[in-house]
Amino acid sequence: MNASTMDTPAVDPAAPGTLDARPAAPPRPASALTALIAGFAAATIDIVFAFAFFGWQLGVTPQRVLQSVASGLLGTDAFTGGAAAAAVGFVAHYAILIVAAAIYVLATRRLPALNRHAVASGVAFGIAIYVAMTFVIVPLSAAHMRPLTLNGVTIGQFLIHPVLGLAIALIVRARSR
Helix, strand or coil, X not given: CCHHHHHCCCCCCCCCCCCCXXXXXXXXXXXXXXXXXXXXHHHHHHHHHHHHHHHHHHCCCHHHHHHHHHHHHHHHHHHHCHHHHHHHHHHHHXXXXXXXXXXXXXXXXXXXXXXXXXXXXXXXXXXHHHHHHHHHHHHHCCCCCCCCCCCHHHHHHHHHHHHHHHHHHHHHHHHHC
């Protein structure tokens, strides 16, 4: 043994409780890319659905749909903000679902069963997104709250969210292999 090895105890640098233990690794670039891809896919599915559904059901234009999303940040001013407010709504919509996908990606790192049961997990995650948006995020936003009623619009919104969660879960599972 030389002098340098005698002074340094043999320690596994990754062992918990050691002075040299490394903190948990930040999200890998592959995880960030996966969240972007899954979130972008879910947001695109949702916005195409919203344009078609609200256009057919209520005669609402795509700009008005996006202004409605922007109202979460801008309040009722979003509805007089024209294309600029619609652009804010577009960016906010994609950001929300990319963040949701990032949460799901991080959850799969802690709970690998989510990937093994991607269909059930995705549907459940989509319902969780609906519940969070409907009962937490929108009420805390600047959007004008309407009473929750059981009508075609509410049912349509509820039914699309499991599809969004499923898209996120299947993309995350496919990219984790």
